[in-house]
Amino acid sequence: MIKVLCLALSLAACAHATTTIEVLAKFADVPAGTEIPATAEKLDKLKGIDVLSAPSVTTAPGRAASVEVTQDAMVPGSQSVPLGLTLSVTPTIGEKSIHFTGKATDRAAHGKRSDDHVNTVEFATRELYFEGNVGSGETVLLHSSAVAAKGEKNIAKSRELVIFLKFTKHVTEEAPAKKSTTSTPAKKPAPAKAGTTTKPGMTKKKK
Secondary structure, eight states: OHHHHHHHHHHHTSOEEEEEEEEEEEEEEEETTOOOOSSHHHHTTSTTOEEEEOOEEEEOTTSOEEEEEEEEEEETTTEEEEEEEEEEEEEEEOSSSEEEEEEEEEEEEEEEEEOSSOEEEEEEEEEEEEEEEEOTTEEEEEEOOOBOOTTOOOGGGOEEEEEEEEEEEEEEEEOOOOOOOOOOOOOOOOOOOTTEEEETTEEEEOO
């Protein structure tokens, strides 16, 4: 019975493991027709590349992680809208890989017009929906089709959105709180001497 109890206490004191997934994103704006390298590190060495941001976020498996690289732009009516990149990705743990789904949105200014009667502001929005599998520590590449500025017919001056996503699995062992295993046994009362009767608060001897 004592051995069984000790085993149960030992199992309850085992360390608890927490699994998280780190998502490292790198956004870049590149000229259309550029040969995109396989790794994000080589991207910085290319000419004409505009690296927009390289944030990272950590999330639990099955939970969406969001990254925003935006700034507000004023529009007619004294309102503002966010310009820039927004990424939402949900990774999950598989048997041999990390499965992921997500969406990337890029909103950029596309021109404005004004006359005596009305003012207008235009924006161009690119959206990418994606899904795939990757090993921990590996990188996937996403890129949009070329988008030219309004009125621009030269394809060489159009741009492509490039996104590198690196998924890394982390497992953290959380040690349980230590508990004291020593105990002081209760003292047994001393046996009464022969020929005496003990009562609370008094002792009598037999004649």
